[in-house]
Amino acid sequence: NAGVTQTPKFQVLKTGQSMTLQCAQDMNHEYMSWYRQDPGMGLRLIHYSVGAGITDQGEVPNGYNVSRSTTEDFPLRLLSAAPSQTSVYFCASSYSRVYGYTFGSGTRLTVV
Amino acid sequence: QQQVKQSPQSLIVQKGGISIINCAYENTAFDYFPWYQQFPGKGPALLIAIRPDVSEKKEGRFTISFNKSAKQFSLHIMDSQPGDSATYFCAANYNTDKLIFGTGTRLQVFP
Numbered sequence: 288n289a290g291v292t293q294t295p296k297f298q299v300l301k302t303g304q305s306m307t308l309q310c311a312q313d314m315n316h317e318y319m320s321w322y323r324q325d326p327g328m329g330l331r332l333i334h335y336s337v338g339a340g341i342t343d344q345g346e347v348p349n350g351y352n353v354s355r356s357t358t359e360d361f362p363l364r365l366l367s368a369a370p371s372q373t374s375v376y377f378c379a380s381s382y383s384r385v386y387g388y389t390f391g392s393g394t395r396l397t398v399v
Numbered sequence: 400q401q402q403v404k405q406s407p408q409s410l411i412v413q414k415g416g417i418s419i420i421n422c423a424y425e426n427t428a429f430d431y432f433p434w435y436q437q438f439p440g441k442g443p444a445l446l447i448a449i450r451p452d453v454s455e456k457k458e459g460r461f462t463i464s465f466n467k468s469a470k471q472f473s474l475h476i477m478d479s480q481p482g483d484s485a486t487y488f489c490a491a492n493y494n495t496d497k498l499i500f501g502t503g504t505r506l507q508v509f510p
Contacts, residue, residue, distance in 0.1 A: 291442075320498065329405070329488060329502035330443070345497060377442050384492055385431050387445030 289313050293378050293391035300368040300398045308363040308394050310378030318381040319361040320345070320388065321353065323374040330377065336361055368398045402426055403491050405501030412508050418476040420504045422489035425470065429491040434463065434474050435500075437486045446487070447474075479508045 294309045312319065320335040322345075332345030334353040342353050350372060352364040361380075365372060375395050379388040404423045412418045422432075433448035449456045449463040449472065456463045462475040476483055489501040 322500070327408070327502060330500040332497055332499065335497060343497075346499070379442070384498070385448075385450075387433060387448065388443075388498060390442030390444065392440075392442050 291378055291380055291389050291391035293376075293394050295394060296392070298394060298396050300365070300396065302368060302370060302398060304368050306365050306368065308365070308376055308378075308396070310361045310363065310391060311359050312361075312378075312380040312389070313359065314380060314382075314389065315358060316380035316382055316389070317358065318384060318388075319355065320379045321351070321361070321363045322377045322379065323347065323372075324377060324393075325374050333363065333376075365396075370398045372396065373398045402499045403489060403501040405489050405504060407504060408502070409505045410507070412479045412506065414479065414481060414508055414510045416479050416508075418474075418479045418483070418506055418508070420474045420487055420489070420506070421471065422473065422491075422501050423469075423471045424491050426491070426493070427470070428493040431492050432463070432465065432472050433490050433498075434461075435488045435490060437488065437503075443488060476506075479506075481508050481510055484508050 291312045317338045321333040322330040331347045336342045336355040375393045377393050379390045381388040434446045435443035436446045437443040447458050447461050460477045465472045487504045492498040
């Protein structure tokens with residue numbers, strides 16, 4: 288089992304560019320989430336999904352889109368990158384809400 | 400608006416001492432309270448979790464204490480070791496599946 292795989296590990300974008308952060312899990316988990324981690328802010332929920340075809344907004348959804356066409360994949364799209372989106376992004380998955388989430392190793396994104 | 404408030408931001412403890420990290424919440428609908436541990440360059444990993452129907456849960460050197468009336472819960476690390484040096488996050492959720500995290504506590508354990 289690979290667990291939760293995030294790609295790329297590092298990315299530099301110019302303001303206004305778009306990109307997709309990839310997340311894949313091989314544990315057949317229904318629940319998947321995207322978080323961003325900023326110093327002093329903890330982990331803030333961007334979007335989450337409770338199964339294929341079902342997504343919902345988290346605490347800080349603006350500027351991000353998600354879709355969940357398969358159980359395994361949950362990509363995060365930045366529509367028009369802004370310097371405020373410079374952060375470390377984590378994808379996580381879980382069997383259910385009362386089981387622990389398995390986190391990926393993160394994507395460090397810099398927007399210049 | 401921070402739904403889960405965590406303190407302190409940072410903590411320095413001598414080896415063998417007790418590390419205590421506190422969290423408070425407002426939403427009484429929360430019914431699952433996990434703690435996560437994160438080492439530099441890694442994603443967070445589940446450490447221990449509690450439901451509000453118990454006041455304490457212990458796993459090895461790690462204990463969660465839960466006070467439902469005060470809407471507070473805390474993590475105690477007994478006999479703290481240098482290998483425990485990491486960032487710790489409390490979290491909470493309820494039936495919407497949104498897992499909300501606190502702001503984190505950076506723990507440093509010195510030998």
